[in-house]
Amino acid sequence: MKRVVIIGAAVAVVALVQAAGAAPKPAATVKVPPLAIVEGRHAAMMMSSSAFGAMRAQANADDLKRAVRPAQALNLWAKAIPGMFPAGTNVAPTDALPAVWTDRAGFDAAAQTYVAATAAAVQAATANDKTAFAAALDQVGKSCSACHDKYRKAEEKH
Template sequence: MRATPMIAALLVSIASGASAGPRDRAETEMARDGHSAIIAGRQAAFKLTLASFVGLKAAITRGDDPKTLVLPASAIAAWGKAIPSMFPAHSDGPASKALPTIWSDRTAFEARATDMAAAADKLAALAKAGNAAALPAQWDSLKGSCAACHIKYRAEDVKNRL
């Protein structure tokens, strides 16, 4: 038996969750509740990133061997590349500080994460090369990329903590 195009479209719509019925709303709520582990994970990762970020600043200010900064800068870069995957749809539960613009302006959000990863990658490269003189300016660039994202996509502004 062949399905008509209308039935096929209905089946695709149901399978993709495009229907707006009560069942879909309940599934959306269950997905939102199921994202609490993702929210907790990304909040922990942001705290670890902040610790690395502050540690980098302290090490740069002290004049530590630049090569010791490669690992924390690389870790921040890796996190920047992972950030978009840590914000799936409906992961904006009560514990989250994520603003709705993350999902409504997804392309720009992903671009900000890419900018942060690139700034951290450049900091790691400068550290690996032993270029201590260039580190403060690149740290400032990384700070700016973090702040640009937080200002637009985070409910609680933390730019003054950095």
């Protein structure tokens, strides 16, 4: 039950993130403080980790239906990532490296790799294809690591 709540919260945050990242209507201007965007990124990254964990937990299940929603949530987040790193949001306590903004083409390409990997996970889970799902999970993990290695500060070891 706890996993369902976490996944539901992740889906809700991703939907809000996508709505916030959508182009504003000409008659309205939305100003979001940079710190609020950084905090939203942190929350969504933590929830995406939970969604990925839920997917991994289902990888050996007879039926992958419980992996579909977390895979969909990750796919939505993957699509939202570029919009969550606008200019001016490289402020504390961000873990993003300046390369996100100085190598924007590379960052956007890394995000698209993540989109493709998560889309493959959605497709495989929906089709209940365990072999394809395992391969997609591997690619999701690799795409996360590749992006974090280049565009995220290294985590402090405790």
